[in-house]
Amino acid sequence: MKGNLEHFSPTQILNLVSLSKKSGTLDVNRKGRKAALSFKDGKLIFVSMEDADGSLTSVLSKAGRITREQADVLAKHAEKHGDKQLGLLMIQKGYITRNDIVQAIKRHALASVNEFANWNSGDFIFDQARQIGDDRIIVPLDLENIIIQIARAQKRDEQLEEEIPSLDVCLKFADKSKINIKELQLSKEEWSVIRYVKPENTIRMIAKSLNLSDRDIRRVVGSLREAGLVELMQVRQREKLSVEEKQEKKALVGRLIARIQNI
Amino acid sequence: METQNVKMVVTGPFSAGKTAFVQSISEIEVVSTERRISSEAEQIKEATTVAMDFGRITIDDDLVLYLFGTPGQRRFDFMWEILAQGMLGFVVLVDSSKPETFREAKSILETFRAYAPTPYVVSANKQDLPDAWDLDDLRIALRLDESVKLLPCVATDKESVKKVLLELLYAILEEMEEKE
Numbered sequence: 001m002k003g004n005l006e007h008f009s010p011t012q013i014l015n016l017v018s019l020s021k022k023s024g025t026l027d028v029n030r031k032g033r034k035a036a037l038s039f040k041d042g043k044l045i046f047v048s049m050e051d052a053d054g055s056l057t058s059v060l061s062k063a064g065r066i067t068r069e070q071a072d073v074l075a076k077h078a079e080k081h082g083d084k085q086l087g088l089l090m091i092q093k094g095y096i097t098r099n100d101i102v103q104a105i106k107r108h109a110l111a112s113v114n115e116f117a118n119w120n121s122g123d124f125i126f127d128q129a130r131q132i133g134d135d136r137i138i139v140p141l142d143l144e145n146i147i148i149q150i151a152r153a154q155k156r157d158e159q160l161e162e163e164i165p166s167l168d169v170c171l172k173f174a175d176k177s178k179i180n181i182k183e184l185q186l187s188k189e190e191w192s193v194i195r196y197v198k199p200e201n202t203i204r205m206i207a208k209s210l211n212l213s214d215r216d217i218r219r220v221v222g223s224l225r226e227a228g229l230v231e232l233m234q235v236r237q238r239e240k241l242s243v244e245e246k247q248e249k250k251a252l253v254g255r256l257i258a259r260i261q262n263i
Numbered sequence: 264m265e266t267q268n269v270k271m272v273v274t275g276p277f278s279a280g281k282t283a284f285v286q287s288i289s290e291i292e293v294v295s296t297e298r299r300i301s302s303e304a305e306q307i308k309e310a311t312t313v314a315m316d317f318g319r320i321t322i323d324d325d326l327v328l329y330l331f332g333t334p335g336q337r338r339f340d341f342m343w344e345i346l347a348q349g350m351l352g353f354v355v356l357v358d359s360s361k362p363e364t365f366r367e368a369k370s371i372l373e374t375f376r377a378y379a380p381t382p383y384v385v386s387a388n389k390q391d392l393p394d395a396w397d398l399d400d401l402r403i404a405l406r407l408d409e410s411v412k413l414l415p416c417v418a419t420d421k422e423s424v425k426k427v428l429l430e431l432l433y434a435i436l437e438e439m440e441e442k443e
Contacts, residue, residue, distance in 0.1 A: 162370040166377040174408075231408065232373060241439075250439060252269065252326065253351075257432045259322040260425055263288065 001126040005030070010117045011150055013124065018042045018143035025130040030122030037116065038132040043140040046132045049112035056083040056101070056137060063104040065096060082135025105139045110146065117150040118215065160218040163225075167204040167214060170233040171197045171221065184229075189220045197230055267326050271431065272346050273316075274333040274371055275356035276364040280388040280418035281332035282316045284356060287424040289318025289330060343371075347378035352431045356418065357405070359387040359395035365404045372405075382434040384412040386427045391417045 005013075005028070013026065021042035028035045038046040048054040052062060057078055061071040078086045090096045132138060171193075186194065189212065196206040207217035224230045241249060273281045286293045293316050316332030331346050347353070353375055357368040372385065387401050396404065402413050412430050417423045 159366070163366070163373060165370070165374045169377065225406070228406070231406070246439060250436065252267075253432050253435050255322050255326055256269070256328055257429060259320065260428050260432070263320070263421070263425060
């Protein structure tokens, strides 16, 4: 099975794999960005996405369970003995629990598959013969729930694109917002965006400063607006009229008013 | 002397009453581009505007006001930017009895504000229906600032439409005065 995501979307592929309970590996290449998703009996068992190769050391490092230096040392060990051996060793030494490993791998797989779901182009090939190596730790995940979550998020993103059609607008704090901002429980991204809410900053500028994608900044601004904290404010300046033009325009509006009053 | 043409735009979600609004006040039979609705989901009415509705009010010998009603369905939104160019102001019409369209109304409002920074009013249509939301609730649902004029309306009633247009014109004057 091969094709391009432009014609067969990530969710359609995941759905097909799930329904036909396929096993194998899906390789995707999107302008040099690569993803590999492995499945067993229609369940997602392993994801490697760009620099996050899905190995135990990279997953634990990303989750903040080990430092970069520790990851480098452990990666050498894993090269020789495999992720399973490394995991067992770490559990035996009391560095980490089995649950920590499972949760970290699960989080990595979900984050990666959510990222993959947003790819709208890229060549893909599904190879049923290619199985994930025995040395890897696999955490099987049901695709049905993942697909539903992705579909919900995509629907929400579409709505947000309609609500915030342009990122070249500024944000302002809602006039009626009487919420004590210090008592709010916001996410790290939401706090970061709040810091930049100024009349001179457009949403695009905020996204650039925080290194957020268009989709991510829309999500953050969307939730802040939903909570009634911020409003959109136009940045484009109204045309500047000369005194004569202003008088002329006022007279014109006056004529319109007089006429409509008498209809 | 050459006739001067000015335009105002009436926008809003599908089935908000834009065609009726323009029809109520236009001195000519509205030039309508209605087509039978193909989508089952949107079969609340038999036909919908696909390009624009076009009404006219002659102000005097050398001034004509054109009213353009936008298509309400998203798949025709490529017309919106064209219609928004050079407008004096715009009316966002909302069906007060259909809360499921409020989010869309807010989105259309934001889109038009992005197209052109002109004054606008929001008009709560179908206020004569028993299920119509009252204005205070609508203001909250649409997240409208106190400074935005939210006006009750029955688009089939000429007097009601006149009031909305007049309020938009007053808003244009107020905005000009604020800037002085």
